[in-house]
């Protein structure tokens with residue numbers, strides 16, 4: 072029958088991990104027959120949106136310390152086998168030239184994510200991997216010969232099966248939670264996906280007035296016992312309900328309800344220096360209304376928010392009227408502008424997801440399931456998530472390549 076397709080290996084998901092898996096499998100063994108099953112009308116849709124359309128594909132500082140999740144420890148093996156240079160070499164052999172910016176992030180020299188997708192697509196076609204798009208999977212089961220994957224159009228029979236269909240992050244670009252269903256059916260433990268690398272919704276009366284504002288500073292995540300979990304520096308953006316920006320995205324890997332995000336708006340200035348500066352501004356602008364206190368330092372709206380958060384309600388007061396106690400309180404707010412976490416914004420806003428298949432159930436030397444022979448798992452379907460900066464694509468490409476070499 073025409074709709075029955077037989078392969079040595081079927082890969083579910085034509086994203087970063089799936090495409091790299093197909094390429095590695097065909098490079099290692101030309102005679103292996105490989106199919107990619109993709110639900111979108113084309114492969115690699117998410118890749119095109121990465122790095123603001125420029126695709127930050129890896130980083131100079133690859134290390135398991137940049138990741139969280141139950142596969143974190145095992146990822147050490149993968150990163151020792153696939154360090155930055157190895158991944159760049161793999162891409163160079165596919166025709167992609169790259170450069171790194173001052174923070175160690177690698178991009179294609181043409182600064183276009185489409186270049187990364189194109190070299191992957193052309194290689195998989197050139198090497199003879201078959202790509203089936205717009206496939207809606209109805210069932211996957213295992214029998215004594217391998218796996219049977221039924222879609223609306225076809226029945227795929229395959230000796231090996233690779234789950235490379237990512238996480239629920241960014242559903243408009245292909246994100247789905249189906250990896251969970253497939254793997255749970257095979258007896259794997261699965262931590263539910265939750266959005267990460269995204270803005271964080273916070274409780275605050277002043278947030279609406281800060282909508283659209285940006286500051287450069289330090290952001291620290293503090294747990295309910297007052298312990299600092301993580302600090303990041305960079306640009307912080309305010310929306311009407313959330314804090315955003317890369318440093319907030321990185322904190323979102325560790326947020327929990329009622330944790331605190333504390334911003335230091337002038338990290339290079341000590342509290343004592345700040346007291347001197349505010350006292351000096353008090354005299355410089357003594358006859359002006361209090362909202363002018365931060366002239367020359369912050370945008371007026373940021374200054375107003377600092378004053379409100381420091382308990383100053385009457386904005387018709389003059390700067391000269393500020394007491395020593397109030398100046399102390401104001402300096403404290405500048406160094407510790409606190410917001411209570413509600414939750415991470417949803418999957419639509421997330422670059423990645425926490426959760427996925429339990430890491431300890433995967434053999435990191437091959438990416439094969441420890442529970443089901445012939446079943447391989449790679450990419451974001453696994454319970455591991457890295458910081459912003461190319462870490463997630465590095466993991467997807469490396470784990471995909473490793474799975475492919477072991478098919």
Ligand SMILES: Cc1cc2nc3c(=O)[nH]c(=O)nc-3n(C[C@H](O)[C@H](O)[C@H](O)COP(=O)(O)OP(=O)(O)OC[C@H]3O[C@@H](n4cnc5c(N)ncnc54)[C@H](O)[C@@H]3O)c2cc1C
Pocket residue numbers: 083084085086087088089108109110111114115116117118120121122123126127128129206208235236237238240241244245246247249421422423449450451452460461462463464465467
């Ligand atoms: C806006 C945005 C920007 C990002 N920027 C960066 C960046 O610059 N650097 C970085 O390192 N990371 C970045 N990421 C994260 C990175 O894109 C992912 O970590 C990475 O793509 C994961 O690779 P993957 O192959 O596991 O999953 P994906 O790339 O998501 O691929 C999974 C594929 O499986 C398909 N699929 C899903 N379900 C099914 C199904 N049931 N049947 C068939 N096919 C299915 C999907 O359509 C998709 O094509 C970004 C993410 C987003 C959303």
